[in-house]
Amino acid sequence: MTKKTALHIISSARGSESYSKGLSSAIVDRLIGKQEIDTVVERDLTKETPPFLHGNLIGAFYKDPRSVAEEEKQFLKYADAVVSDVSKADILVVGTPMYNLGMSALLKAWIDQLVRVGVTYGYDENGLRKGRLNGKTVYLAIASGGAGNDDFIASHVKAIFNTYVGATEVHTFRVEGTAMPGFEADYQKILTHL
Numbered sequence: 001m002t003k004k005t006a007l008h009i010i011s012s013a014r015g016s017e018s019y020s021k022g023l024s025s026a027i028v029d030r031l032i033g034k035q036e037i038d039t040v041v042e043r044d045l046t047k048e049t050p051p052f053l054h055g056n057l058i059g060a061f062y063k064d065p066r067s068v069a070e071e072e073k074q075f076l077k078y079a080d081a082v083v084s085d086v087s088k089a090d091i092l093v094v095g096t097p098m099y100n101l102g103m104s105a106l107l108k109a110w111i112d113q114l115v116r117v118g119v120t121y122g123y124d125e126n127g128l129r130k131g132r133l134n135g136k137t138v139y140l141a142i143a144s145g146g147a148g149n150d151d152f153i154a155s156h157v158k159a160i161f162n163t164y165v166g167a168t169e170v171h172t173f174r175v176e177g178t179a180m181p182g183f184e185a186d187y188q189k190i191l192t193h194l
Contacts, residue, residue: 024095131166145179
């Protein structure tokens, strides 16, 4: 079996107490145990914080990559590193807490650095978007304090990758009810079918 590289994205500020990090790390461990990956690149967004979008950065994002001015390349350094990480990875393991029914602001900022016209996607002769980083598998680990939440994060991540990155297989795992008294996470039970 050909071994693969995984990119592990951590976006919770709770460190070792983070359930999304616990679940995403359990996914990485399971994939290593199944010998599906042999290299893991970890990016903790609380330590390597993505810049939020601003006018100059957006201007550089929407230029043809061949016509970006030298001073604009400085704005794109983080974004270029994100695209490089994703390009090299076969598998992405992405962990996020659910905040107010959405993903963490850090993960949203990371996604905003990834999605770039002329880099991760382009348009075909019919004007339809086509992703350029096809064939990735994404394992999404979501932690939420309550249970039975709607699928806002999973549907958002799946739509982003399939529309602006490339045809992607997205598998979602959830650890729910983390705010309940006496809660204990059973990651192995959650990952039974992985």
